[in-house]
Amino acid sequence: MSLALDALILVTGWTHVLLAPYTKVEESFNLHAVHDVLMYGVAPSSLPNYDHFVFPGAVPRTFIGSVLLAWMSKPAIYLAASFGLVPSKFELQVIVRLVLASINAIGLCLIRHAVSRRFGRPTGLYYTLITCSQFHVPFWMGRTLPNMLALLPVNLSAYLLIARAPNTLKPSQRSVSASIALLIFSAVVFRAELAALAGALLLQSIYSRHISFWQAFAVGAISTLASIAFTVSVDSYFWGQPYLWPEWHSIYFNVVEGKSADWGTSPAHAYLTSHLPKLLLSALPLSAFAVFSSAPKRLLSLIFPGAVLVSAMSAVGHKEWRFVVYVVPVWNVVAARGMSAMVSQRKSSLFGRLLFLGASGALLANLGATILLTAAGVRNYPGGEAMVILNARANVNTTGVNAHIGNLALQSGASLFTHVHAPPYLAFLAPSPVQWVYDKTDNPPSYAGYTHIVGEEASPPTAGGSAFGFMRKKDAGWAELGHVDAFERWALDLGLLRQGKEGMGMLERAQGVLRLEEKTRLWVLERTVTGK
Structure with missing residues (x-):
């Protein structure tokens, strides 16, 4: 049973990677850093080829997670290549993401083992079912967000406690010291908001006499200084800047200068009323039931650090679910305790049967929400799908391709791994028979030199065209290779149940009540005449 539950966590993460293999712009720095480490290596002579010197982003990010992920992915890449499973560079992206999903699955499995030991095997089972039936952590655990690179040390910290x-x-x-050190390392290197989680755990441990003040001070000081020295030495090398601490730049940019507000602001209650309910789904009411129905002292000590993190991030104007995603695994532990309490009630009483139905309904509600969210998420990467259409032209257009990749495509899946017909290539990966140019220039002064365009209009962009930089009439010099539809919204049509279309059966009506609506987002165009 234990092995089966661990396998379920792993397979759930892998399934989400395979269903949605493309990536978004938030993942691009680490993904492209992994690409460059794999393709060029880390020698000083290789660094000028790295993508981050051309597209550095608003603030520098650490290379530590990307380098480790690239090195850990190499054995899997070579193994897959030996079985002929790597026909192009894009498969490398899938393998890297599967490796990251596996790493984060290990952290979740360790927590499950700890839960089974401390609270009993049934609670470990319910923890697994709750975790695998949620959407955000399984869907994102294989994505190269800095938050997902930080998730393993955060989960290891929880496991130790x-x-x-x-x-x-x-x-x-020893466990408390190691747990605090892991959180401090994660805050210093990957995500600064984790300092709130580390600080809360440190204060809680001192208050509960799990560690003395001076021990806590020593652990905090040594961990902080060692982590700063580590990230400064590694990232100064990769960025070519002396004494560079990436997360300090992020703190200064987002908090001191307040630039995070440029990405939008939300009310103080957004995490409580929007983000946490989406992250936790039915685990939110289940954890509340657990606190009020069982030993609250043991469970509140698990919740407290995460509650401090949520409170601290609520004071920042710009809010995103990923800033507090770290609380999900531990709060799922509390929810599993709640579910265990509900299921363990005697089924001979009405109250016991209602609680059992409530626990079962909570899992079904999770699954229902996750199915809808996954279906929408899979259809939300038009850039990746557009690159498939573009790259398929290698069968007929063998040379001279200069393709411009537009902004939306770059944001929604057109990563360096999708440049399958352009170098660099790994030594064992046969070069493409054609050599293309994939141009990511933002708003180039002229499009005359391009043979292909992945853009947001059915007509090609022209310098000085419309107010949006696009012609409104079809240009006879271009042909459409294809277009990509992407998720627009879920449409609810209750009237279809009462009165369906002629010839529709009841099952067809029920299936049409909730439907996924799409909108064309990208067009792939090919020049048919020589541009001037």
């Missing part, structure tokens, strides 16, 4: 015998009143000092 939870993993103890049922009758043990407190964790060992």
Whole structure:
């Protein structure tokens, strides 16, 4: 049973990677850093080829996670290549994402083992079912967001605190020290908001006498200084800047200068009323039930650091679910305790049967929401699908292709791994028989030199054209290779149940009540006459 539950967590993460293999712009820095480490290596002579010197982003990001992920992916890449499973560069992206999903699955499995040991095997089972039936963590655990690179050390920290015998009143000092050190490392290197989680755990541990003040001070100081030294030494090398600490630049840019507000602001209650309900789904009411129905002292100690993180991030104007995603695994533990309490009630009473139905309904609600969210998410990467249409032209257009990739395509899946007909290539990967140019220039002064365009209009862009930079009439010099539809909204048509179209059966009516509507987002164009 234990092995089956671990496999379920792993397969769930892998399934989401395979269903949605493309990536968004938020993932691009780490994904392209992995690409460059794999393709060019890390020697000083290789660094000028790296993508981040051309597209550096608003603030520098650490290379530590990307380098480690690239190195850890190499054995899987070579193994897949030996079986002929790597026909192009794009398969490398899928393998890298599967490796990252596996790494994060290990963290979740460790928490499950700790839960089974401390709270019993049924609670470990419910933890697995809750985790796998949610959307955000399984869908994103294989994506190269900095938050997902930080998720493993955060989950290892939680594992160290939870993993103890049922009758043990407190964790060992060694476990507490290691847990605090992992959170500090994650905050210094990957995501600065984790400082709130580390600080809350540190204060809680001192208050609960799990660690003395001076021990906590020593652990905090040593971990902070060592982590800063590590990231500064690595990232100064890759960015070519002395004494570079990427996360300090992020703090200064987003908090001190307040630039995070440029990406939009949300009300203070947004995490409580919007983001956490979406992240946790039915685990939110289940965790509340657990706190009020069982031993609240043990469970509140698990929730407290995450609650501090949510409160701290609520004071920042710009809010995103990924800033607090770290609380999900631990709060799922509390929710599993709630589900265990509900299922363990005697089924001979009405109250016990209602609780059992409530627990079952919570999982079904999770699955229903996750199916809808996954169906929408899979259809939300038009850039990746457009690159498939473009790259398929290699069968007929063998040379001289100069393709311009537009902004929306770059934001929604057109990564460096989709440049399958352009170097660089790994040594064992046969070069493409054609050599293309994929141009990511933003608003080039002229489009005359391009043979192909992946753009947001059915007509090609022209310098000085319409107010949006596009012609409104079809240009006879271009042909449409294809277009890509992407998710627009879920449409609800209750009237279809009452009165369907002629010839529609009841099952067809029910299936049409909720339908996914799409809108054409990208067009792939090919020049048919020589441009001037």
